[in-house]
Amino acid sequence: MADGTTDRSPHAGETQRSRPEPTDWVTRAADDAIRHAGELAPGQVITCASGASPSGPVHLGNLREFLTVHFVAEEIRRRGLPVRHLHSWDDYDRFRKVPAGVDPSWSDHIGRPLSAVPDPGGCHVSWAEHYKEPLQRSLAELGVEMEEVSQTERYRAGAYREQILHAVARRGEIETVLARYRTKKVEPEAAPEGLGAAELESTAEDDLDAATSGDSGADDLARFPFKPYCRQCGRDTTVISAYDDDSADLAYACSACGFEGVTNLRTQDEGKLVWKVDWPMRWSVEGVDFEPGGVDHASPGSSYTVGKDLVRLFGGRAPSFVGYSFVGAGGQVKMSSSRGGVPTAADALQILEAPVLRWLYVRRAPKQAFTVDFGPEVVRLYDEWDSLGRKAADPLKRDAQVLAWERASSTSSAGTLPTPRVVVPFRLLSSVADVTAGSAELIGRIVADVGHPHDDVADLEPRLGRAMTWMHDYVPEDERTTVREEPDVARLAALAPDEAGWLRLLLERLPDRLDLDEVTTLVYGVPKLGRGLALDDAPTEEVKADQKRFFGLLYRLLVDADRGPRLPTLFVALGSDAVRRLLTPA
Structure with a gap:
């Protein structure tokens, strides 16, 4: 007001209170998960689940699996309800192919569980751990906390013996469901710029499901819902020759090493359910209330649509679901941490502050495809982020865009994610880094001289380091100054x-x-x-x-x-x- 006092009139307060709470796709997904859970029993929590097969770099498209669940769980937690983000590492999936750059001799491991394949770099205990560990570091930087489960550990510990026996006993009904969907064609989603067909594999692999090919027939052992790993060579190149329902003995022969043996499904844990049976089984066991998936999973005949029917055989029901589209990459992408030519979260975090990367995923509905640009678009992206931050400082301007900014900026456990104490436009930092050959101290002095005073160069982090990295590693040399x-x-x-x-x-x-x-x-x-x-x-x-x-x-x-x-x-x-x-x- 003119005299410097604050307008405390009832009208002003009423205007602010009457503004509707903004909503977005996270709000709606959380509503669905809460409805699915229903009235919670004492000690019960709402379970939001994600899953990924660590068969290679978990790229920016797969990151959507983790962040979609994270944002929904955070919204449920914000409402004061007990919730967990349960993540399954599908490290008991088969190793399917040797990627470029890896010793061709690793083809000897094709068919073995990812957790049993050696890390060709020798830095981790297995192939699976080699790709899990860098993503776990990136997720921690992004403020994502999960209850992690290894499917290798679950299967080998016999956690699913009862469910395996149940699936085998009802294999005729399972086959009837699978046969009904087998003729439905699944149309793959077109890849956005920056991702080729090889990078569009689901995070939960459809491990060459034996139950999806061949002639129908409930007693056909070729369609058996359980696949043993060979006791001698460890591969899943096994052909079932007989199964005894009374003893639960399963006889098989390995086409790779010639071994013939018998595994008992009641006492031994030497294999896993095929994927389209495994996924709904785990929905039931884990009490999953919400789980997203690539839009291909919701297509006719795909994993989610089949699973909705199969989960009933295990006494459960399908979780609420959102399908997400792919995420591409643009600009000159220098993959320092990934093998196979696709950018990962670690690559993106070299140039994007954690809240900015989170914002890219939360500001769009999951079904919207988008591209993470590593080129000139980075400058405009930071400008847009800073502008939105200024808007968020005004409570009267709180809308869906500001809500996305809030979700990206903090988490319930980590609080506000790291941002610079002194915010300097990214375009200024990168321009100064360009003409000063990347001297942090010199950059700090210059930006102070041009209107951004600070006590220490650390006040400019983490943005300063990302601007320097972007200019040095992602801007083509012929475009530098x-x-x-x-x-x-x-x-x-x-x-x-x-x-x-x-x-x-x-x-x-x-x-x-x-x-x-x-x-x-x-x-x-x-x-x-x-x-x-x-x-x-x-x-x-x-x-x-x-x-x-x-x-x-x-x-x-x-x-x-x-x-x-x-x-x-x-x-x-x-x-x-x-x-x-x-x-x-x-």
Whole structure:
């Protein structure tokens, strides 16, 4: 108000209170999960589940599996309800193929559980752990907390013996369900830019389900819902020859090593249910109330639609479900942590603050495909994020966009995720990093001089480090700025009269200590002075044409290019002495 007091009128308060609470896809998914759970018994929690097969780098598309569940669980927790994010590592899935760059001899392990395949790098105990561990680090940085389950440990501990025996006893009914869906064609989703067909595998592998091919017939052992791993070679290249319902003895032969043996489903744990039976079985055992999946999982005849019928055989019901679309990658992507040519969360976190990466996933409905751009779009993305942060500071502007910002910025366990104490635009940090060869201390001094004072360079982190990494690793070398070491004597000697006049006016007024606003006014104002106008006069069409020529001249004399970072920023980064030296004719 005019006297400096706060407007506490009933009308003002009523306006703020009457604003409806914003909602988004997370709100709706949480509503569905809560409805699915119904009235909770004492000690019962709402279970939101995710799953991933660590058969290779868990790329940015697979990250959607984790973050979708995380955001929904966080919303349920915000409402004061008990909830858990249960994540299954499908490390008992078969090793299916040797990726590029790995010793071809690893083909000997095809068919073995991922947890039993050696890590070719020798840095982890298994292939599965090699890909789990870096993702676990990234998820911790992203504020994602999960109750993790290894399916290798569950199966080998006999946790599912009862369910396996139940599935085998009702294999005829299972086959009837599978046969009903077998003729339904599943159309794959088109891949967005940045992901090829090889990267579009589901996070929960459809492990060459034996129950999805061949002729129908309830007693056909080729359609048996359980697949043993060979006791001798450890592969799933087994063919079932007989099963005795009374003793639970299952006889098989291995086509890879020739071993013939018998495993008892009541006392031994040497295999697993095929995927389309395994998934609904676990819904029942774990009491899953919400679980997302790639949109392919919800297509006719796919895992979720089949599972909705099969879960009833285990006395359960299908969880609420959202299908998510794929996530692509754009720009020059340097995969430092991934093998196989797809960017991972660790790659994205090299240049994106954790809240910004989270925001990319929460601001869009899961069915919307999008691209994480590692190129010039990064600058615009940070600008948009900073603008949204300023909007979020005003309670009267709280809407669905601000709600997404809030979800991205903090978690119930970690609180507010790391952001810079002093927020400097990413475009400024990256531009200064470009022309200073990445010296953090020098960058800190320059940004302080241009209006972002701070006590220590650490106040600029984690954004400063990401800006430096982006400029060094993700911006093509031919697009970076290389400052001249010596003046361009030939060009300075060939200046046109108006060009010489512009440089003279610039150098006469260039202060020893450069302030960004003053330099901006001067650089844009020199052509005005050349036309007899004042620095603060509006530019005429002639002045605008002169400015274009003047800026091109400055870029050529300073960085030997037709364009570069904003000239005022470049001036401040170089300092007055260097600018004078490069622009002064001999």
